[in-house]
Amino acid sequence: MSKRAVLEVIALDVEDAVAARAGGADRLELVTDMAADGLTPSVATVAGIRAAVDIPVRVMLRLADGFAAGDVGRLVGAAREMRAAGAEEFVLGFLDADGGVDLGAVERVAGELEGCRWTFHRAIDRAADRDALRKQLDGLPGLDTYLTAGAPAGVDDGLPTLRAEARRRGEPGYEQQLLVGGGLRLDHVPTLVEAGIDGFHIGGAARPQGWDGPVSVKAVAEWRAALGD
Helix, strand or coil: CCCCCCCEEEEHHHHHHHHHHCCCCEEEEEECCHHHHCECCCHHHHHHHHHCCCCEEEEEEECCCCCCCCHHHHHHHHHHHHCCCCCCCCECCEECCCCCHHHHHHHHHHHCCCCCCCCCHHHHHHHHCCHHHHHHHHHCCCCEEEECCCCCCCCCHHHHHHHHHHHHHCCCCCEEEEECCCCCCCCHHHHHHHHHCCCCEECHHCCCCCCCCCCCCCHHHHHHHHHHC
């Protein structure tokens, strides 16, 4: 790879954050409640992790399972609280009932972030039209990443889409980094790297004991080595 690939690791608490950093993670995605696929963490957890590690942390803005925004006022309030606790980067993504991007909700929340960098998460994998979603979001301040597996079921099914989107990098709606996650395995890495993808996101793969166990320094280091230093 011409440049160091980004390795992002899901962290639930300070212990996870410290272990991920020690293993070579470049960035954290901070969430709570993985039974709901990751919700907004507490202010105390955000502040604790910002004090404990010196790598970027992207904080999830999501109130409930699924991809509906729910109470947008609460989301805006959560964003404000997280920023006050030291959060500088975020993760969000909302769809309407028809599978289109909920542009109103995204714009309101992104507006509260005032240019902070953020990722549109795997809601894109459930969108009725991925290309239309990207073009609708094109130009929103701070949006620099799409977290995607390429398909709802995960990377195995999504590889053709990921390759195709990587080829379009730089086109309107496709300037953002592709951060691949969702059923991602080490054996996917050579194919993805060959396609020009340089962002990798792991959660369960960093936890040999499952979600009830902590992030493993060794597991993260194995991914770091596979992606190159």
